[in-house]
Amino acid sequence: MDAKKGVKKKWDKTSRFYDWFTFMDVRGKNAKIRQEMLQEVDGKILEVGIGTGHNTQFYPPKRNIIGIDISGGMLSKAKKKALGYLGHISLLSMDAENLAFKDHSFDTIVSTCVFCSVPDPIAGLKEIRRVLKPSGKLLMYEHVLSKRLPLKFVMNLLAPLVARIFGPHINRNTVDNVKKSGMDVIRVEDVRFLDIFKRIDAIYK
Numbered sequence: 192m193d194a195k196k197g198v199k200k201k202w203d204k205t206s207r208f209y210d211w212f213t214f215m216d217v218r219g220k221n222a223k224i225r226q227e228m229l230q231e232v233d234g235k236i237l238e239v240g241i242g243t244g245h246n247t248q249f250y251p252p253k254r255n256i257i258g259i260d261i262s263g264g265m266l267s268k269a270k271k272k273a274l275g276y277l278g279h280i281s282l283l284s285m286d287a288e289n290l291a292f293k294d295h296s297f298d299t300i301v302s303t304c305v306f307c308s309v310p311d312p313i314a315g316l317k318e319i320r321r322v323l324k325p326s327g328k329l330l331m332y333e334h335v336l337s338k339r340l341p342l343k344f345v346m347n348l349l350a351p352l353v354a355r356i357f358g359p360h361i362n363r364n365t366v367d368n369v370k371k372s373g374m375d376v377i378r379v380e381d382v383r384f385l386d387i388f389k390r391i392d393a394i395y396k
């Protein structure tokens with residue numbers, strides 16, 4: 192099975208219990224981080240890897256948002272949440288590595304806990320750069336490989352098992368990947384679990 196089919200299959204399977212498994216992702220500090228980040232969205236908005244729609248409750252009202260995901264299972268869960276949003280959210284089945292949008296289409300692109308899962312993260316981030324307007328901004332909340340030695344060792348050790356069972360790669364270096372895609376990283380902030388969960392902002396370059 193190719194990497195894309197594998198990812199789709201894994202997330203379709205995970206969609207059945209994702210909300211239950213990640214209920215803490217939309218509570219407490221996690222909710223605050225998501226909400227603060229999403230207050231910054233502006234203009235034409237794309238959320239990449241929208242999943243089951245965890246972020247829909249945090250967007251400011253009256254926005255026009257397009258949410259894409261590779262997994263039909265995740266998108267079907269997001270449908271219900273999108274209906275509760277006081278604005279408009281269109282959901283589309285799409286691969287982050289091959290976005291069906293014209294160059295420079297979006298003012299804001301959002302990703303939360305996605306680039307741990309996209310099979311070729313640099314290809315996906317290059318696509319984001321392509322569809323971002325030159326004045327646009329990428330807002331990310333992502334988990335990455337810790338740089339602290341004992342933790343880094345354990346994360347590298349567990350990464351293949353976690354990826355096989357659940358899907359995400361817990362040892363990605365997403366800040367470097369954003370830089371490699373050609374975008375300009377303008378903010379990196381450690382927000383949770385030491386240096387693992389980060390807020391990363393980037394702009395078109």
Ligand SMILES: C[S@@+](CC[C@H](N)C(=O)[O-])C[C@H]1O[C@@H](n2cnc3c(N)ncnc32)[C@H](O)[C@@H]1O
Nearest residue numbers: 202240242245260261262265286287303308309
């Ligand atoms: C950990 S979930 C995060 C979902 C959501 N963003 C959140 O914050 O809860 C990762 C999501 O990325 C999606 N994904 C993985 N690879 C993708 C790709 N190549 N294109 C689009 N979505 C992808 C998965 O289907 C899944 O919904």
